[in-house]
Amino acid sequence: MSEEAQVGTENPEEQPTVHEPEFDGEFDAEKAKRLVSNLRGDVDRYKVQVADLSEKARKLDDIEESKKSELEKLADKLSTAESRAQTAEANLLRYSVAAAKGVPSDAVDRLRGETEEELAADADKLLELLKPQPTTGVPNASRRQGVSETPGLAADDPLTRDLKAKLGIT
Numbered sequence: 001m002s003e004e005a006q007v008g009t010e011n012p013e014e015q016p017t018v019h020e021p022e023f024d025g026e027f028d029a030e031k032a033k034r035l036v037s038n039l040r041g042d043v044d045r046y047k048v049q050v051a052d053l054s055e056k057a058r059k060l061d062d063i064e065e066s067k068k069s070e071l072e073k074l075a076d077k078l079s080t081a082e083s084r085a086q087t088a089e090a091n092l093l094r095y096s097v098a099a100a101k102g103v104p105s106d107a108v109d110r111l112r113g114e115t116e117e118e119l120a121a122d123a124d125k126l127l128e129l130l131k132p133q134p135t136t137g138v139p140n141a142s143r144r145q146g147v148s149e150t151p152g153l154a155a156d157d158p159l160t161r162d163l164k165a166k167l168g169i170t
Contacts, residue, residue, distance in 0.1 A: 090114075097123055104130070 097116060098108040101123040110126060113119040164170065 094119055101127060103127060 093116060094111050095108055097103075097119040098105075098111060101120065103111065103123050103126060107126055107130065111119050111122050113122050
């Protein structure tokens with residue numbers, strides 16, 4: 001087995017080496033020192049890589065969080081736009097039913113219903129309430145309030161004749 005085996009990474013200069021010690025029986029102090037030195041170098045490179053990757057992971061998390069926030073903002077805007085569109089459609093339907101039924105413009109806001117049929121039925125009820133109600137059994141007021149509407153006195157009435165004679169009216 002060889003002393004070093006390459007492990008693939010993005011940058012060939014940063015490629016860590018995996019040191020596999022070869023023991024062929026006797027302890028060799030020089031080989032052990034080289035192996036420990038190589039392993040310490042690998043540890044230092046790994047620490048640098050971990051720090052670099054940790055920073056990149058943090059940046060990626062920040063980017064994902066900002067995208068999530070933007071998605072949430074867009075979702076809120078979409079929800080608001082859909083709500084406004086529904087309100088506008090409901091108002092359009094209400095005004096078109098009112099115009100078709102002849103509901104006065106002051107009374108359009110009083111129409112209730114979700115569908116055209118419900119609004120039309122409510123418009124019919126509202127128009128019925130707005131119609132002037134015929135009076136039943138209540139006499140119309142006279143133009144001469146408080147004055148008797150009896151016809152004038154007859155010319156051949158004896159009381160009228162005597163009164164005119166005394167007053168000198170002919």
